[in-house]
Amino acid sequence: MNTPPVGATLVDEQAFFDHARETRESKRAARSAAPSAAGDNKAASHLKANAAADETLGDPSDAAAYLRIDTTDETFYVGRAGVRDSAGDALVYSWKARFIQGLASATAQDPGDVVRQRRYYVKPVNTITETNDTVFAELAQRIADLEGVNPGKDPVAYVMGEDSLLVAVLEQERKPEMRQIVETIQAAQAALISADADQLLVIQGGPGTGKTAVALHRVSSLLYEGDVAPEDVLIIGPNPTFTRYISKVLPELGDEHVRQTDITRLLGTPVTVNFKEEAAAARLKGDDRMVEVLAKGLRDRLRHPAESQPFTVRGVSWRVRLEPVEVTAMINEESDMPYSSGRVAFRERLTSEIAVKARRRAKDDRSRISGDVRDLLDVGEIDNAIERIWPQLSPQSYVRDLYGSLERLVSAAQGTSLTVDELQLLRRASAPRLAEQTWSREDIVLLDHAAAEMGGESESYKHIVVDEAQDLSPMQWLAVRRRSANGAFTVVGDIAQSTGLWARDGWDEVVNLLRSPLPHESVELKYGYRVPRQVMDLAARLLPTAAPGITAPLVVRDAPRDPQFREVAPESVALAAVRSVQEHSGKGRFLGVVCPDARRDEIIAALRDEDINWDDADNGALGASINLVSPVAAKGLEFDAVVVVDPAEIVKAGPHGERMLYIALTRTTKYLDVIYPVGSLPSTLSVGEPGNVGDAEATTMTTGPADDAFPAAPFATIDIAPTTGQDSPAIASPRVPSAAPTMANLSPSQQKTVRFHAANVFDLLEDNAPRHMWRAVLAAALEELEQDDLSRN
Numbered sequence: 001m002n003t004p005p006v007g008a009t010l011v012d013e014q015a016f017f018d019h020a021r022e023t024r025e026s027k028r029a030a031r032s033a034a035p036s037a038a039g040d041n042k043a044a045s046h047l048k049a050n051a052a053a054d055e056t057l058g059d060p061s062d063a064a065a066y067l068r069i070d071t072t073d074e075t076f077y078v079g080r081a082g083v084r085d086s087a088g089d090a091l092v093y094s095w096k097a098r099f100i101q102g103l104a105s106a107t108a109q110d111p112g113d114v115v116r117q118r119r120y121y122v123k124p125v126n127t128i129t130e131t132n133d134t135v136f137a138e139l140a141q142r143i144a145d146l147e148g149v150n151p152g153k154d155p156v157a158y159v160m161g162e163d164s165l166l167v168a169v170l171e172q173e174r175k176p177e178m179r180q181i182v183e184t185i186q187a188a189q190a191a192l193i194s195a196d197a198d199q200l201l202v203i204q205g206g207p208g209t210g211k212t213a214v215a216l217h218r219v220s221s222l223l224y225e226g227d228v229a230p231e232d233v234l235i236i237g238p239n240p241t242f243t244r245y246i247s248k249v250l251p252e253l254g255d256e257h258v259r260q261t262d263i264t265r266l267l268g269t270p271v272t273v274n275f276k277e278e279a280a281a282a283r284l285k286g287d288d289r290m291v292e293v294l295a296k297g298l299r300d301r302l303r304h305p306a307e308s309q310p311f312t313v314r315g316v317s318w319r320v321r322l323e324p325v326e327v328t329a330m331i332n333e334e335s336d337m338p339y340s341s342g343r344v345a346f347r348e349r350l351t352s353e354i355a356v357k358a359r360r361r362a363k364d365d366r367s368r369i370s371g372d373v374r375d376l377l378d379v380g381e382i383d384n385a386i387e388r389i390w391p392q393l394s395p396q397s398y399v400r401d402l403y404g405s406l407e408r409l410v411s412a413a414q415g416t417s418l419t420v421d422e423l424q425l426l427r428r429a430s431a432p433r434l435a436e437q438t439w440s441r442e443d444i445v446l447l448d449h450a451a452a453e454m455g456g457e458s459e460s461y462k463h464i465v466v467d468e469a470q471d472l473s474p475m476q477w478l479a480v481r482r483r484s485a486n487g488a489f490t491v492v493g494d495i496a497q498s499t500g501l502w503a504r505d506g507w508d509e510v511v512n513l514l515r516s517p518l519p520h521e522s523v524e525l526k527y528g529y530r531v532p533r534q535v536m537d538l539a540a541r542l543l544p545t546a547a548p549g550i551t552a553p554l555v556v557r558d559a560p561r562d563p564q565f566r567e568v569a570p571e572s573v574a575l576a577a578v579r580s581v582q583e584h585s586g587k588g589r590f591l592g593v594v595c596p597d598a599r600r601d602e603i604i605a606a607l608r609d610e611d612i613n614w615d616d617a618d619n620g621a622l623g624a625s626i627n628l629v630s631p632v633a634a635k636g637l638e639f640d641a642v643v644v645v646d647p648a649e650i651v652k653a654g655p656h657g658e659r660m661l662y663i664a665l666t667r668t669t670k671y672l673d674v675i676y677p678v679g680s681l682p683s684t685l686s687v688g689e690p691g692n693v694g695d696a697e698a699t700t701m702t703t704g705p706a707d708d709a710f711p712a713a714p715f716a717t718i719d720i721a722p723t724t725g726q727d728s729p730a731i732a733s734p735r736v737p738s739a740a741p742t743m744a745n746l747s748p749s750q751q752k753t754v755r756f757h758a759a760n761v762f763d764l765l766e767d768n769a770p771r772h773m774w775r776a777v778l779a780a781a782l783e784e785l786e787q788d789d790l791s792r793n
């Protein structure tokens with residue numbers, strides 16, 4: 001069956017969908033029938049396992065296609081799985097195909113030869129209910145028309161906000177697992193998904209721009225294209241909670257067996273982290289000057305003997321002697337090799353030398369040696385000598401010994417710029433038994449390096465994705481680099497979210513550390529999908545000081561309500577937070593309570609007092625409902641509603657406190673509550689002092705910044721006067737019916753009923769409309785009521 005032409009009717013398209021799906025399903029049936037046709041049980045189970053593992057047909061419930069791309073001379077149907085007819089011609093292309101993502105990266109402004117995209121809305125199983133065309137020439141005109149209408153708004157972001165499927169997907173409630181975004185991949189994202197595998201690709205992007213999503217879909221496409229096999233790919237995240245959070249996306253895309261881990265587990269040294277480093281020591285241990293220290297420290301373990309070394313030869317009365325200068329020459333011959341293999345080579349060289357000398361002496365003395373002289377040497381004696389000269393070390397014993405002696409450290413640091421004060425930071429008393437030695441996260445990285453320096457081999461991958469990459473220390477980057485077979489990386493992160501001891505202000509250092517021989521490209525994702533406008537506008541106020549030079553993402557949609565600020569007495573912070581928690585969880589929202597360490601205990605106590613179950617996201621557990629999470633562990637995560645506790649404390653708690661607060665504020669897809677002790681709201685957040693909208697439990701509930709700081713609807717499509725404060729009239733002239741009963745005229749029980757309904761209306765508004773429109777909505781509803789009243793009279 002031919003691909004329907006551009007002007008095809010829905011009936012033709014449905015026929016094509018039916019044909020494509022039938023073709024796909026008959027292939028599936030043939031595949032699952034294959035095992036029964038197999039000659040024996042073993043072959044059958046092999047075939048069965050293969051059929052089960054073969055995800056290239058997608059799910060039987062998938063529509064045949066979700067997208068059609070028309071170029072000037074061709075039409076391509078795109079589905080979750082590709083479908084070929086019996087002649088091998090493609091009916092539907094998989095979204096994973098590089099050239100499809102290449103076509104999907106066309107934009108109205110830069111369409112290439114793409115003319116139009118058609119999106120299909122399909123009801124189960126494969127029935128087209130609606131189509132939606134984007135004609136690029138028309139879209140380009142619309143964007144041009146919008147240009148400059150509202151200088152504060154980006155026209156492209158605005159038209160994305162008109163994409164009802166994208167907005168619906170973005171507004172869906174979130175779960176503790178990240179999900180795939182195949183049907184709504186945006187052009188700039190498609191360009192990165194389809195970018196060449198063989199490069200160092202750095203993707204910078206603000207919160208919620210889809211960096212993680214892009215990186216994972218890119219992996220799926222690389223696998224599809226055969227650029228890499230699943231076991232060739234490594235995905236590194238910042239912590240186990242994050243790994244768990246993203247771990248379902250690739251399997252959902254049909255790609256199993258890709259290793260996803262966090263930077264500490266990746267290194268897999270056989271020790272447990274049981275020690276927390278002071279900041280200065282932790283920073284030093286992440287410094288790549290440690291490379292020199294570890295290399296030299298290891299060489300220092302070679303002991304050049306000061307006296308001649310005697311070696312026994314069984315059956316003769318003399319011993320062979322090796323002079324110090326001879327041993328030193330042998331050491332020098334092998335010392336360019338990695339420590340462990342150098343030791344093996346040295347042993348061999350030493351043994352040969354003893355044997356040669358023994359033979360020579362025997363010849364000179366006419367001593368009778370029968371057989372191979374090597375068999376007459378005392379292995380134990382040689383081992384002892386080797387152990388004295390070139391001791392056998394494990395990475396742990398080596399690093400333990402190094403930390404345990406200032407003398408060793410000073411010698412190891414010769415030729416580096418490390419000072420004795422810095423070396424003192426590395427000092428740690430050696431535990432009597434190696435098994436009792438304490439190790440920090442930073443030590444793990446050094447142990448990994450020491451292991452490599454000794455000649456140990458680590459796994460090697462053909463493509464490495466590093467997510468939340470902005471925070472890694474130089475030593476961590478070197479550990480990542482060691483695992484790269486070829487220098488192909490996808491590095492994703494956000495400089496404005498770079499915190500911790502190795503917070504950076506750009507990607508150059510990372511590129512230098514990775515020293516990839518492949519081409520390097522850095523790309524920025526500009527459009528923000530997670531964070532709604534009101535929240536991003538608020539968080540963006542932090543950027544000029546938190547990350548100068550970084551601009552906030554251009555947001556595509558509004559929040560259902562403005563951020564809520566609760567100013568409370570210092571001792572009521574936890575209670576106020578719990579009230580917010582109850583409000584959101586009562587409405588079934590997936591919730592994150594982002595709380596600084598200093599407030600953690602009291603929040604936990606308050607949750608306990610109210611018998612509220614919660615999960616500790618800092619310990620790898622994201623629950624389906626209420627999650628308590630520190631700002632640092634919140635990186636990369638998202639929730640329907642976020643309660644940020646004590647922003648000033650978050651800022652105060654670390655050197656990059658404003659970035660931490662930026663991270664905390666940008667975790668929400670919809671609702672944001674900020675709870676703070678009276679008078680403590682950071683001034684950047686309180687610019688355009690919010691108005692008072694109520695009083696609950698001696699707390700002040702205020703909306704976010706006044707609307708003059710947060711301009712109303714984009715491009716003024718909604719004809720309302722901006723609200724300037726909660727007390728001022730929200731719309732120009734709401735025609736409230738004069739006969740409307742006031743509360744004072746109602747009986748107490750009527751008042752109760754009215755309040756009950758009012759609360760319902762409030763909930764309805766909260767869930768469905770941005771806060772700055774509420775008054776307009778209510779006024780419009782009153783107008784309708786008035787019209788209705790008039791028509792009835």
Ligand SMILES: Nc1ncnc2c1ncn2[C@@H]1O[C@H](COP(=O)(O)OP(=O)(O)OP(=O)(O)O)[C@@H](O)[C@H]1O
Pocket residue numbers: 166169170179180181184185186189205206207208209210211212213214494497529530635636637638
């Ligand atoms: N094209 C898209 N279609 C639908 N959803 C999308 C799209 N792009 C991103 N999203 C959604 O936006 C949210 C943010 O995406 P993601 O976590 O990948 O962003 P990020 O840039 O990694 O954010 P952060 O910097 O906070 O880690 C996710 O829920 C993701 O599914």
